[in-house]
Amino acid sequence: MGNLSPAQVAEWLAASCAAQGVPVWVSDPQVLGRVAALLPPPMAGPRTARSAGRDGPGRRYSRQTARTREGSSDRAPD
DSSP, X not given: OOSOOHHHHHHHHHHHHHHHTOOSSOOOHHHHHHXXXXXXXXXXXXXXTTTXXXXXXXXXXXXXXXXXXXXXXXXXXX
C-alpha cells in the first residue's frame, strides 16, 4: 500500500468494510469480547514514553546494581 495519507487509509478502510458488510467501528461489548479472545495476551505492562525502547529492545529489562547504576551512593568493594 506504500505511503498513504491518513485520509487515504480511512477511505480504503471504509470501502473495504462496506464491501464485506461489516461496520467500520464496533462498539458492542460482546463482539469486542469475542474479538479480544482471538488475540494473544499482552506481553508486558503498558509501554510508556520512558520505556518505549529508548535504549533499544533488550535494555528495557536489564538489571541494575550499585555498580552499574549511575550516581549510586554505594561504593564498589575494594
